[in-house]
Amino acid sequence: QKHSKNGGKLPPGPPSIPIIGNLHQLGTLPHRSLQKLAQKYGPIMSIRLGTVTSIVVSSPQAAEQFLKTHDTNFASRPKIQASDYMSYGTKGLVFAEYGPYWRNIRKLCTLQLLSSSKAESFAGLRREEIGVSLVESLKMSAATGEVVDLSQKIGEVVEDISTRMILGRSKDDDRYDLKGLAEEVLTLAGAFNFADYVPFLGALDLQGLTRRMKKASKHFDQVLEKIIVEHEQDINHQHRDLVDVLLPLINQPMNPQDDHIYVIDRTNIKAILLDLIIASFDAATTATEWTISELLRNPRVMKKLQEELQSVVGMDRIVDEKDLVKLGYLNMVMKESLRLHPVVPFLIPRECMEGITIGGYYIPKKSRIMVNTWAIGHDQNVWSNNVEEFFPERFIERNIDLRGHDFELLPFGSGRRMCPGLHLGLTTVRLVLAQLVHCFDWKLIPHGTRPKDIDMTEIFGLSVPRANHLLVKPVHRLLGQSM
């Protein structure tokens, strides 16, 4: 039985060793390692990551306690080295600690940058990038029988949409590798950094992470500064992109009605932009890649989805964003994919603000909360014994949505810190998928590869993308030159 410093009974968990605690038990895929440990120690488990008490939550009932019943107490984020370096001293939204500053910035983001109407205002841009550029380039590959790197294609289209939407520029005039930078930031933010857990080792930078963070943050700052200056010098200032929405707010109070008046400066704007770039580049790409991988592994589901598209859209045109609401099976496919491959398997870490007793166990102040949504999605007790099967039909009988009300499925988190980009992210992912599945059949390579042989290796960071790129051959399946 483990106890906290004040004598409270901690949740059960594996024994830890001096200095590193349980860090050595995380392995290369911590969501899987911690699922195995939770099967032994229970859905509320305590581990020690260096000196930091961490609570791993692995069942829907336990997640509800942390994210709904006691939401406010767990609505903060721990201060980690990555947030200091890569969020301008936690001035962005993702890593900000819970309080008036976060509340104001969250309001600004949800109302002005990520609202449904703002997301809809970019429909034309999505049509150009997905419906025209992506589909046309794949049609050309289909005509020549070329193998395409589908992972790269998906990454590029999401990057193009995000870059135009947020920064108002197309990737072609971007001499900086924003995608590479965003990937680096996510890897660094997701790494179990000794500096965060064993402070005296931090100064030694044994993993080389501090060095990489300094380099990435400097590089990102140069890019953002350049983009802001370009916008400031643009005399035909029209509201076209999210930088244009943010710039007039400089030197303005964030919320004049609030007791704590925060005046927006340049670093606030850069920190918000950095959050948006990283969140939008990666999450939508990863979700789309996993879903198409599962469809290729499961020809029955692929065929059924193509039939739905054929009956709703027809074979003489590509999918329009307005069709999405009518595509019920596509929605189920998305849910099933996010169940098996939650993009951010531990959500973004939360911190306990005040010591509290939950389920008879004491959760100490400042302990780190990791909700293992991957373990919940793979739990037989929640999803029955076909849990490993990609079976979207399971959602016919289960009225479960993705908005954080159903604690069995939490790909966007839940409660106050839930993802504010859900609408925007899901619209892009569903549209890319719908086009890929409606416009093309896909041949596996090398010839003779069986669907079940498709490699599904994961790689761990703050998000968990495919380790290897997906290579396939497209075959155009719509009538004539359909647009």
Ligand code: HEM
């Ligand atoms: C399929 C796409 C996406 C997935 C699966 C996803 C998932 C998540 C998850 C799991 C969290 C943590 C929630 C928690 O701690 O409870 C989060 C937070 C966040 N997401 Fe997303 N996200 C996606 C797309 C986006 C997009 C497109 C944006 C914006 C452009 C965005 C912006 C954010 C921000 C700013 C936060 C931090 C919110 C806060 O701390 O208050 N996300 N997202």
